[in-house]
Amino acid sequence: MEALQFYERIELNDRSQAVKKKLDKKMFYDYGDVNKKEKNVITKFVERMELTYLLTPSTINIQAFINEEYHYEGVMFVTVQLRDDVTDKRVRLLEEVIHGALPNPIVITFAFKDQICVSSCMKRLNRVNKNNVVLETIHRTNWFSESNSISVVDNFMQSMLLSNLSFTTFFDFYKDIDLAVKAYQDSEIIGAYKVLRDDKERQQQETIISQINDIEQEINTLKAAIKKESQFNKKVELNMKVQQLKKELDNIKRNAK
Structure with missing residues (x-):
């Protein structure tokens, strides 16, 4: 499954116009507090990073959510095309850098050949420095493709449909996404896909x-x-x-x- 197929299946292109804006790696080097090891992984393994979709109150009927702890004015869907097979450890490094460098809530779709995996992370404002964010737990699916017809993938895709997500605020919208990704991650351990909102x-x-x-x-x-x-x-x-x-x-x- 290519990233664009994934976005199409979850109804993103029905609800919003694709941006497809390339994200310069230098931006992450300069603003992401990237060390030498992280920089080498980005340089060696990332073919292209782009902002594929940007959802804001002006592009979709969802309200911003702003308080002292959370600042959710929109959601970014970022696609990371990898140029080589990457270990789980390196993917974990990449997602930490990307989630940490961009203040908005992000859905990262990593793509390699015909497979993708999806990463999400709730983030809150730093109480000391409001310009920085604190990452909560990062969640990520396994790699899967269009040919995967296993129930976990089918259930995950169903949970990710925009029509099944909350449109109350961007906090609720993104929380539903994060719970869907977490359910996939947990299913590998407990053997069942369950989105738990309680x-x-x-x-x-x-x-x-x-x-x-x-x-x-x-x-x-x-x-x-x-x-x-x-x-x-x-x-x-x-x-x-x-x-x-x-x-x-x-x-x-x-x-x-």
């Missing part, structure tokens, strides 16, 4: 995700110990612990769906 439900799911991560880490530690263990009886004992943890993991994931 704070209590989200906290409960975070607790479950933390439990899953802890158990998976414990399983990996035990597997590493099994490889190093020379005594047969010890290996059997460690294997039994692994199997018990796997059953516990399956039960937690089953109940989380």
Whole structure:
């Protein structure tokens, strides 16, 4: 799936005119507080960055949301075309730089060959310096393409349809996008796509995700110990612990769906 296909499927081109304005890498070097390592990744792996869509109250029927903590006057859809296969670590570096450099809420669509992944991040004003923003948790989907017909992708695309997003304010609009991206990210852990708008439900799911991560880490530690263990009886004992943890993991994931 190319980025433009993605924007078309979520109804962006039905609601707004594409801008397709190239974003100069130098802008991120100068204003993004970029270190040498980050600059090298941008230079080496980014083919092109562009502001593909810019939604404001003058281009779409959504009101700005401004208070002491949040300043949401519009939403930017930024496309990042990559020139080479990029590791998850480098994509994480790129999204941190881009989200941090631009004060507006941004939907980043990373594109490589026929695949894309989508990144979002709620941000709030810095209480000390109102010209700077503080990034909350960055969320990102897996890479997917037009040919992916798995339920997670289908559910995500449905959640991202502009007609399914809140048009009350840009804060609510972008929050819905961020929750949709987070649901995709969490689905890789819990095995189900669920957009949770209730704070209590989200906290409960975070607790479950933390439990899953802890158990998976414990399983990996035990597997590493099994490889190093020379005594047969010890290996059997460690294997039994692994199997018990796997059953516990399956039960937690089953109940989380």
